[in-house]
Amino acid sequence: MSNEVQLKVKDKFVSKYKAGFPQINKEAILNLDVLKDEGTIVSLVDEKNNFLGKGYYGRQNKGFGWILTQKETESIDQQFFVNKLRAAFDQRHAFYKDKDTTAFRVFNGEGDGIGGLTIEYYDGYYVINWYSHGIYCFKDLIIQSLTNLVDFKAIYEKKRFDVGGKYVEDDDFVSGERGQFPIIIKENGVNFAVYLNEGPMTGIFLDQRQVRKTIRDKYAKGKTVLNTFSYTGAFSVYAALGGAKETTSVDLANRSLPKTVEQFQANGIDENDHVIRVMDVFNYFKYAIKKNLSFDMVILDPPSFARSKKHTFSAAKDYVKLLEETIAITADKGIIVASTNSSGFGMDKFKGFIEKAFKNTNGQYKIIDTFSLPDDFKTIKQYKEGNYLKVVFIKKIK
Known part of the structure; x- marks a missing residue:
């Protein structure tokens, strides 16, 4: 990850970001030319250099990254990711207890405070979805945070950012013991055969x-x-x-x-x-x-x-x-x-x-x-x- 850079927000967008809008959009920024390497930490300021938020540069659809915190002194480090993931998992406590549904989303991007990242649970298996090169630069910190917080059979990943317009076809296995697919998960008591190792989609x-x-x-x-x-x-x-x-x-x-x-x-x-x-x-x-x-x-x-x-x-x-x-x-x-x-x-x-x-x-x-x-x-x-x-x-x- 590169050194932190500062992005200036146009006056007419300042109130939107103060209210908590999380995506860094092209039309809101005066100096996008300072962005070079995805994964760079960015600080958003208004035209008078007042702090608005801190996040990362990552190209996703029409966005240029996501704001992760509105606290100027908060570091984007291992503890930051542990805190975000723990809070999200705690909120899904009831889902983990439901024997009729054994597959659900445990972390949902900007909804849980980290745009560009989702994590799904499939009966003991976790699947991490990376939506930009930018968030993927934090891979080691996020995977370490996940392994610190949960017991798992295995962790798989999906790189959903385009390379030449195509899904990144790598080995999706990250950690644990490779699954024997399909595995059978339940949803409302219904069985589904899912594959965590066959490209971007799992089957449901x-x-x-x-x-x-x-x-x-x-x-x-x-x-x-x-x-x-x-x-x-x-x-x-x-x-x-x-x-x-x-x-x-x-x-x-x-x-x-x-x-x-x-x-x-x-x-x-x-x-x-x-x-x-x-x-x-x-x-x-x-x-x-x-x-x-x-x-x-x-x-x-x-x-x-x-x-x-x-x-x-x-x-x-x-x-x-x-x-x-x-x-x-x-x-x-x-x-x-x-x-x-x-x-x-x-x-x-x-x-x-x-x-x-x-x-x-x-x-x-x-x-x-x-x-x-x-x-x-x-x-x-x-x-x-x-x-x-x-x-x-x-x-x-x-």
């Missing part, structure tokens, strides 16, 4: 835990369910366990078929009673219209941005069109579970997409449930972008 997105439980417990019984952008079929598994008549899982990735079969089998579900299709979701909508298919429930959980050979999808630009196509194959009185993890807009705008889609299709609807991030994905009010998840259960009236 932990932020949808409450949504999946709601589908199983309240809405799935007796329903035909279409699960689009299905990944490893987690929503389909929950729907099946909730008594769905049949599920159809659709995803473009070839791996989705064996991965979905694996998740069904982990829960004693015969995959032959369900449909799994490897194809472009947008092509599937056309196929469903052609075959006069309709579903009692359609689950939409697309990535914020996706590209296939024939289609490019951006949640901000294309979600309305996606909803219009979904409405066309949803039965009257049916339910659409509309979800997005795009941090570029809030819940009000997302509900606006829903309103526009139904207006464009001359339909009527009622919102019957909404969700954002669960409690283990801690967020702060000063950084609304951190509360990225938006899920709306919509009943199609006609």
Whole structure:
């Protein structure tokens, strides 16, 4: 790590940083040219050199780093990281005690005081996610802090900062005893096979835990369910366990078929009673219209941005069109579970997409449930972008 540098904040952004905004943004800084090496400790000051905060330089999405403390004399050292991690783990005490859920997030970036870093727990295994070269420069201090605080089977890491636009494909193992994968974790009593050694994704997105439980417990019984952008079929598994008549899982990735079969089998579900299709979701909508298919429930959980050979999808630009196509194959009185993890807009705008889609299709609807991030994905009010998840259960009236 390089010597500390000073960043001057433009006057119009000073109040925002005083209020606790944690991200260092390009438009707020007068002298970004002083930043050279990621991992450099930076002090933010106003134009009169009054201290505002201290953090590090690290390129992540549109940000240039994160503020870690508003205390001028606080050092970013081993004890700093121990204190942050201990506080976060203490707040998840109830999660550690829950025998029905053995996988959850134990540290959530800026929500727990260190932007660019998340840590997840998978039944005794810990997975550290590094989101920039900058935070990765503190690797030794953070891993040492983690090992000082918890008992673990093993620690794995995911380097989620781009090198040439690609995930950093290194050996993900850090410490402990290498796992024999898959390991089986529980979520609300449901089994999932997860892999901590196969690149950036483990096989389950932990932020949808409450949504999946709601589908199983309240809405799935007796329903035909279409699960689009299905990944490893987690929503389909929950729907099946909730008594769905049949599920159809659709995803473009070839791996989705064996991965979905694996998740069904982990829960004693015969995959032959369900449909799994490897194809472009947008092509599937056309196929469903052609075959006069309709579903009692359609689950939409697309990535914020996706590209296939024939289609490019951006949640901000294309979600309305996606909803219009979904409405066309949803039965009257049916339910659409509309979800997005795009941090570029809030819940009000997302509900606006829903309103526009139904207006464009001359339909009527009622919102019957909404969700954002669960409690283990801690967020702060000063950084609304951190509360990225938006899920709306919509009943199609006609």
